[in-house]
Amino acid sequence: MLLSGVALGVALALNGAALAAEAVVEARSTQHQVMAFDIPAQPLDRAALAFAEQAGVQVFFDSARLQGFASTALSGRYPLDEALRRLLGSAPVDYRFDGERQVTLTRRALRDEQTLQLQSTTVQGRQLSQRQETYLQPRSVAVIDRQQIDSRPPRHAADMLEETSGVYTAVSQRDPGLSVNIRGVQDYGRVNMNIDGMRQNFSVNGHQQRNGVMFIDPELISSVEIDKGTSAGMGGAGVLGGIASFNTVDAREFLGEGKEFGGRLRAGHGIGELGNGTYFNGSALFAFGNEIGDVLLGVSERHFGDYRAGTNDKDNLGTQINLRQFYPTAWENWLNSEVGEMDSVTRSRLFKLGLNLPADQRLQLSYMEYDTDSKDAWVYRNSDGRSIYYRRNGKSDVIARNTALDYSYNPDDDLIDFKAKLYYVSTRQDRWNAASTASQNSGNWYPDYTDSYRTDTWGLQLQNTSRFYLGDAHQFAVTYGSEVFRDTFSPETTRTPSTNETAYPYIKGATPEGERTMASLFGQVLYDYDGWLAVDAGLRYDRYRLEGDTGLTVWMLPDGQFTASNNVERSLVFDVDREEGRFSPTLGVAIKPGLDWLQLYTRWGKGWRPPAVTEAFMSGRPHGGGGSEQVYPNPFLEAERSHNWEVGFNIFKESLLRDGDRLGIKVAYFDTRIDNFSFMDINVSVPGRTVGGTGLGRSAYQNNLEETRFRGVEYNLDYDAGDYYGRLSYTHMIGSNDFCSKEFYMGGAQQRVQVGTQPGFIQVGPIQIPVQVPVYEAQPNDALNDLVTCGQIMGNASYMPADRGSLTLGMRFLDQRLDVGARLRYSAGNGENLTNHTYAQIDQALWPQYEVYDLYASYWMTSSLNLALSMENVTDQAYFVAMGDANNLSLARGRTLTGMLEYRF
Numbered sequence: 001m002l003l004s005g006v007a008l009g010v011a012l013a014l015n016g017a018a019l020a021a022e023a024v025v026e027a028r029s030t031q032h033q034v035m036a037f038d039i040p041a042q043p044l045d046r047a048a049l050a051f052a053e054q055a056g057v058q059v060f061f062d063s064a065r066l067q068g069f070a071s072t073a074l075s076g077r078y079p080l081d082e083a084l085r086r087l088l089g090s091a092p093v094d095y096r097f098d099g100e101r102q103v104t105l106t107r108r109a110l111r112d113e114q115t116l117q118l119q120s121t122t123v124q125g126r127q128l129s130q131r132q133e134t135y136l137q138p139r140s141v142a143v144i145d146r147q148q149i150d151s152r153p154p155r156h157a158a159d160m161l162e163e164t165s166g167v168y169t170a171v172s173q174r175d176p177g178l179s180v181n182i183r184g185v186q187d188y189g190r191v192n193m194n195i196d197g198m199r200q201n202f203s204v205n206g207h208q209q210r211n212g213v214m215f216i217d218p219e220l221i222s223s224v225e226i227d228k229g230t231s232a233g234m235g236g237a238g239v240l241g242g243i244a245s246f247n248t249v250d251a252r253e254f255l256g257e258g259k260e261f262g263g264r265l266r267a268g269h270g271i272g273e274l275g276n277g278t279y280f281n282g283s284a285l286f287a288f289g290n291e292i293g294d295v296l297l298g299v300s301e302r303h304f305g306d307y308r309a310g311t312n313d314k315d316n317l318g319t320q321i322n323l324r325q326f327y328p329t330a331w332e333n334w335l336n337s338e339v340g341e342m343d344s345v346t347r348s349r350l351f352k353l354g355l356n357l358p359a360d361q362r363l364q365l366s367y368m369e370y371d372t373d374s375k376d377a378w379v380y381r382n383s384d385g386r387s388i389y390y391r392r393n394g395k396s397d398v399i400a401r402n403t404a405l406d407y408s409y410n411p412d413d414d415l416i417d418f419k420a421k422l423y424y425v426s427t428r429q430d431r432w433n434a435a436s437t438a439s440q441n442s443g444n445w446y447p448d449y450t451d452s453y454r455t456d457t458w459g460l461q462l463q464n465t466s467r468f469y470l471g472d473a474h475q476f477a478v479t480y481g482s483e484v485f486r487d488t489f490s491p492e493t494t495r496t497p498s499t500n501e502t503a504y505p506y507i508k509g510a511t512p513e514g515e516r517t518m519a520s521l522f523g524q525v526l527y528d529y530d531g532w533l534a535v536d537a538g539l540r541y542d543r544y545r546l547e548g549d550t551g552l553t554v555w556m557l558p559d560g561q562f563t564a565s566n567n568v569e570r571s572l573v574f575d576v577d578r579e580e581g582r583f584s585p586t587l588g589v590a591i592k593p594g595l596d597w598l599q600l601y602t603r604w605g606k607g608w609r610p611p612a613v614t615e616a617f618m619s620g621r622p623h624g625g626g627g628s629e630q631v632y633p634n635p636f637l638e639a640e641r642s643h644n645w646e647v648g649f650n651i652f653k654e655s656l657l658r659d660g661d662r663l664g665i666k667v668a669y670f671d672t673r674i675d676n677f678s679f680m681d682i683n684v685s686v687p688g689r690t691v692g693g694t695g696l697g698r699s700a701y702q703n704n705l706e707e708t709r710f711r712g713v714e715y716n717l718d719y720d721a722g723d724y725y726g727r728l729s730y731t732h733m734i735g736s737n738d739f740c741s742k743e744f745y746m747g748g749a750q751q752r753v754q755v756g757t758q759p760g761f762i763q764v765g766p767i768q769i770p771v772q773v774p775v776y777e778a779q780p781n782d783a784l785n786d787l788v789t790c791g792q793i794m795g796n797a798s799y800m801p802a803d804r805g806s807l808t809l810g811m812r813f814l815d816q817r818l819d820v821g822a823r824l825r826y827s828a829g830n831g832e833n834l835t836n837h838t839y840a841q842i843d844q845a846l847w848p849q850y851e852v853y854d855l856y857a858s859y860w861m862t863s864s865l866n867l868a869l870s871m872e873n874v875t876d877q878a879y880f881v882a883m884g885d886a887n888n889l890s891l892a893r894g895r896t897l898t899g900m901l902e903y904r905f
Contacts, residue, residue, distance in 0.1 A: 034475065036136075036531050037083050038596065039074040044091055047071030048105060051087055055080055056128055061105035066093065076473065077531035102257075128662075130223060132718060135652040135664030138534055138590030138601035140166065140228040140714065146221070151808075151821065151856045153268060153870055153898055154218040155278065155304060162825060162881065163806040165714040165729040166228055166670070167244075170209040170796055171881045173339070173890035176346065176372050176398070177202075177213030182228055183670055184710035184733065184801055185241030187211040188612040188678070190640075192235050192243040196366065198402050199235075201487045202427035202455040205614050205631075209796050212612075214246075215370045215400045215427065217348035219266065219283035219300040222249045229644045229670070230607035232538020232586040234463050237483055237520040240607040240642040240674060248368065251287035251296035251352060254904075261288045261905075268900035274871075276896040277307030277342060291356060298350035306338040309891035310876040316848040317878055318834025322379060329386045334379060335878065339890055340390030341377035346370070360411040370400040376431075393434040400427040414467040421461040428454040436498065449495035459485035473530035480523040488515050489613050512633075514548025514576075514613035524586075532592040534601075543581035544610040550574050550617040550633040556688030557750050557778035563760070565752055565776060567688065574635040576616065582608045582639070597653040607642035615678055615701040632686060632700040634745060638676045640703075646670040648714075661721035668714050677708035681741050682842055683792040685784075687748020692784050702741035705788065708797070711735060715805075723812050730805030737797065740790040749784035752776045791841055798843040803828040817860040825852040850879035852892075866902040871895070 039050045045063045047070075052059040057080070072089035084095050084103065094106050128136075130143040142164045154160050157178040158169035168181040180191050193200045193214045200214030228242040235243045254262030263286040270278035283300035314335055319325040322334055348371070354364040376394030381387070404423040409416060431451045438444040463481030470476070490513060524538035551574055555567035586605035592598060611634075619633040648668030656663050681702040685692055712733040719726045753776060760773030810821025829849035837844055853875055858868045876895045 034077050034079050034477075034528065035083070036077045036596065037074045037087075039071065039087060041071055041073040043067075044069040044071045044088070044093065047074075047087055051084065055083070058102045059105060060103070062107075065107040066091075066105070069093065075531075077475070077528055079467075082469070132652075132662060132664055132720070135650050135666055135716075135718065136599075138588060138599055138650065139603055140646060140648065140666075140668050140670065142167070142226040142228075142716070144224040144226075146223060149218060149221065149224075150858065150868060150900070151870065152823070152854055152872065153281065153868075153900060155893070157216050157218055158881070160218055160221070160224055161226075161244075162804075163727070163729055163808070163823075164226055165716050165731045165805075166712075167226055168801045168804070169881070172210070173892065174342065174374055174376060175210075175213070175396075176344065176374055177210065177215060179210035179213050180244040181796070181801065182226065182242035182244070183672060183712065184797070185672065185674075186796060188609070188615060189238045190609055191241040192237075192239045193246075194235065194243070195246045195368065195402055196248055196404060197235065197245070197421055197461065198404055198423040198425050199457055199459060199485055200400075200425060200427070201457050201485075202400070202429075202453075203489070203612065203614055204429060204453045205618060211614065211795075215372065215398055216246050217283075217300050217302070217346060217370055219281070219302070220248050220298055220348055220350050220368070221246055222253065223247050229603065229646065229672070230584065230586060230605040230642065232522055232524045232540050232584070232605070233479060234461055234481060234483060234522070236522065236540060236584075236607075237485070237518050237542050238544075238609045240609050240640060240644075240672070248350060248366075249285060249296065249298065251289055251294040251354060254285070254287040254296075255289055255294060260290055261286075263287055263905055265903045265905075266900060268898055271869075271897045271899055274895060274897035276893055277305040277338075278896060278898050279303035279305060281898075281900070283348075285350075289354070293353065293355040295354075296350065296352040298348075300346075300348040300350075302346040303344075305343045306340055307342060307896070308338050308894050309335065310873055310878040310894035311335055312876045312878060313850075314878045316829075316831075316850065318831060318846075318848065320834055320837055320844070321846055327381060327385055330381045330388050333386065334388040335891075337388065341375040341392050342890075344372060344374045346372040360409065362406075362408045364404075364406040366402075366404045366406070368402045371398070373397045394431055396429055396431045398427070398429045401425070414469075417465040417467075419461070419463050421459070423457075423459045423461075425457040425459075426454070428452065433495070438498075443499040446496060446498045449493060451495070452492040454490045456488045456490070457485055459483070475528040477526040478523070479526075482519070482521050484517070484519045486515065486517040487613065489513055512548065512550060512613060512617035512619065514546070514550075514617050516547075516610070516613050517545045518610070519543050534588075534590040536586075536588045538586040538605075540584050540586075541581060542584065542608055543579065544639075546576060546578045546610065546613070546616060548576050548613060548617050550576070550619050550635060552619055552632050552686060554686050554688045554748075556748075557690075557752060557776075559778070561755060561775050561777050563758070563773050563775055570688070572687070574633065576635045578635075580610060580639060582641075584608050597651055599650040599652075601649065602647040603645070605644045607644060608639060609642075610639040611637040611678060611701070618701075629697045630699070632684060632698065634700045634702065636746070637678060637701055638703050640677055641675045643673045644670070645672075658721055661719070664716075664718040666714075666716040669711075670714070671711040672709065674704075674708040674710075676703040677739075677797070678702070679704055679739050679741075679797055680794045681739075681745070681792050682794045683743065683789060684741075685744050685749065687744070687746055688750060689744070689748075689784075690750050690752065690781065692743050692749070692787050693789070699794070700745055702745050704737075705740045705742075706738045706790075708737050708739075709735060710800070722816065725808075725810050725812075727808040728805070730803070731801075732803050733800040736800060738790055739793040739797075740788055741792075742785070743787045743789050744785050747780075747785050749781040749787075750778045751781040751784075753779045794842050798841055799830055799845050802830040802847050814859075819858045821856055823854040823856070825854070826850070847880060850877055851875075852877050852879060864904045866904075868900040868902065869897070870900075871897045 037054050045066045048059050069091040071087050074087045096104050130145050134141050149160050158171045161167045166183045170179050180193050182191050203212045225245040265284050267282040280303045285298040287296045324331040349369045352366045374396050375392055377390045377392045379388050380391050402425050407420045409418040433449050435448040436445045461483050465479045468476040520542045522540035526536045528534050552572055558568050584606040588603040590601035616635050616637050617633050618631050646668050651665035653663045678701050682699045684700045715730040717728040754774050755777045756775045757772040758775050761768040761770050804827040806825045808823045812819050827850055830845045830847045833844035852873050854872050856870045860866045873895050879892050
């Protein structure tokens with residue numbers, strides 16, 4: 001009600017005006033865009049047609065008024081406004097940018113003429129889509145637009161990314177949290193996952209598949225941008241793998257010249273029995289505004305339930321998943337039963353208020369809230385060993401709030417394009433955990449309890465871009481700025497230890513308390529020479545501060561000399577306040593070797609990521625039970641350093657097979673090398689131990705002593721001829737990694753050394769017999785302190801991600817109002833342990849091969865009303881998503897049919 005009241009008040013305040021100021025802002029943003037042109041000298045009206053086509057803009061003019069004038073030849077890369085000036089030359093014609101991608105040409109009135117009313121002719125160039133523009137950029141970048149998202153309605157946010165090369169997600173079908181992996185790299189901020197630029201740094205330590213997740217509602221997404229590798233620009237602080245930006249809808253997507261109110265209504269549902277646990281899925285967006293500002297209101301609700309997995313090609317799942325070789329009947333029952341405890345409800349709200357201030361300034365306040373519940377359940381076999389059931393052992397409620405204040409200043413000045421953002425993100429997970437299943441007299445029982453995990457992130461971003469032009473061929477763009485963010489982790493728990501746990505301190509939630517602050521200064525220069533040579537060089541300085549306290553309990557030999565070697569209990573407490581900084585350069589070069597449609601490029605850069613709070617401070621019992629598992633802190637963990645290199649080429653060709661078609665090809669080889677890569681070592685020893693190799697189940701984060709390397713090749717192809725189209729993406733990963741570390745990661749290994757004797761006695765009944773008693777002393781054990789072990793890793797980096805790709809083919813009918821298509825999603829899998837557990841590592845390679853086919857159709861019955869249908873997994877394949885969380889045993893959905901009705905106004 002409060003939100004509605006605010007909206008109504010703003011609507012009344014804005015009523016009756018136009019969007020002129022907003023159009024000016026958009027126009028000035030458009031006219032600075034640099035594009036390639038090749039237009040020979042010719043009659044001006046024909047040159048205007050060519051300009052509209054190559055620039056992808058609308059040009060309004062009266063062709064009769066331009067008769068008798070000729071254009072100047074235009075060749076090279078120019079901002080749109082400069083390109084238009086050069087094209088018009090000395091012709092007595094003026095131009096103005098009226099709005100986003102709209103230009104009006106008017107002939108100047110001569111002295112003996114009266115001003116004439118302009119009779120406009122519209123010439124509209126077919127604008128490149130965001131996805132197609134990536135094939136013009138000399139770096140590895142991908143865009144997932146709304147049309148691509150809608151062709152496969154996402155149930156999990158990870159579904160949006162499955163067709164993007166180089167991008168993986170460790171999916172747990174039960175957990176709506178999204179963890180993005182780029183080229184094998186993920187977790188703890190190695191990938192900057194953000195919503196509208198706001199970092200999503202929520203982290204709960206789990207079973208090492210996903211340490212750092214974000215929550216986003218696909219209904220509120222406009223597009224997703226993936227920028228791979230290190231970055232010298234905004235958002236690159238602490239990044240080794242790349243930046244995943246989820247951009248929410250904006251009011252200006254529904255408004256335009258003369259349109260002060262607009263929006264979108266969507267309602268979807270599973271169809272019949274093929275709905276397969278997909279219930280209501282819909283949203284409502286309302287936008288209104290004028291030259292003063294605009295408002296966007298949005299709500300979304302999504303309901304899902306238990307579903308059936310696919311059952312065909314079940315042998316691809318091997319014999320080891322869920323103990324198939326030992327319980328084949330129960331396994332068949334598991335495969336053919338519904339995946340239980342999957343019901344969930346998600347509700348989201350979005351509010352944006354934008355104000356157009358004088359002198360080309362804009363201020364926007366935005367707020368987004370995401371609220372969802374989910375279950376945690378595991379598969380258990382009945383006592384007869386012939387059937388299965390799901391038992392809930394946890395339930396989570398997550399609420400994520402994102403608040404931001406954006407400011408921009410973009411006057412008609414090439415030196416100023418300033419943006420600033422102040423934001424606050426708060427994510428809280430309240431999780432109920434079931435009581436122990438052990439008997440209450442066993443000493444291992446504990447009652448049910450509640451954990452609470454909260455991550456608060458404050459951030460500030462400042463950035464400006466200045467453009468320079470030297471002569472006709474030399475263009476410079478200099479971007480510089482600063483970024484600061486601070487993460488605060490605040491866990492709570494009501495858990496009480498069992499009787500047998502008193503010797504092993506339990507953890508205060510899976511994420512410890514602590515704070516980490518990062519601040520960056522960065523600058524990047526882009527140079528373009530005559531459209532065929534592009535060079536960019538950047539440098540950033542990152543500095544971090546880690547604050548918190550942690551500790552562990554150890555048992556060590558007594559100090560000084562002793563005759564009895566009973567260990568003494570000691571508490572090691574660390575009050576941490578660390579600071580460190582580092583410079584990270586980047587460099588990129590791209591050329592067009594005499595062919596305007598071919599671009600060759602290479603990029604190199606360094607990255608730097610300091611340890612996160614969880615890695616450094618986590619201490620205690622990782623989960624319930626009566627075992628001796630223990631996680632130890634590592635306050636001495638070193639920062640990771642990466643060296644990224646890639647080489648690739650772009651092809652973008654228009655009118656290849658028919659007039660107006662477009663072919664884009666992007667191929668890149670990448671090689672990311674990381675020193676001091678942090679991983680969970682599951683066999684460590686702590687100070688005071690006198691032997692090694694006995695710490696299995698005792699874990700700590702360690703820096704890999706070996707170089708960690710992620711490399712591979714990405715293939716992308718996009719062809720669109722209007723009436724038909726095709727898209728292809730494929731990722732091929734190369735090689736494997738070794739993970740080695742010192743077993744005594746803190747040092748402190750001891751040995752008992754005899755240093756002499758002293759008089760003593762032994763008691764034999766009532767008689768004391770004098771003897772020389774050995775005297776000992778604890779000394780460092782250098783051999784154990786230098787002991788290095790390998791392969792003791794638990795986590796998503798244990799294996800390279802499996803090769804994965806997708807192929808989409810589609811056709812458009814009825815003036816392109818009807819769009820039908822088919823898609824293949826394929827993974828070669830990584831199933832070396834599907835039929836044989838080697839246990840060389842605790843994590844097993846359990847990602848089966850799969851081929852999944854989808855069908856979709858979209859029909860715009862009117863310009864405002866659309867009906868979309870999607871059938872996922874047509875052949876009912878039994879599969880896990882590549883790099884999915886196989887430990888959770890939640891297979892992907894089987895054959896599922898859904899429909900979505902959309903109305904735009």
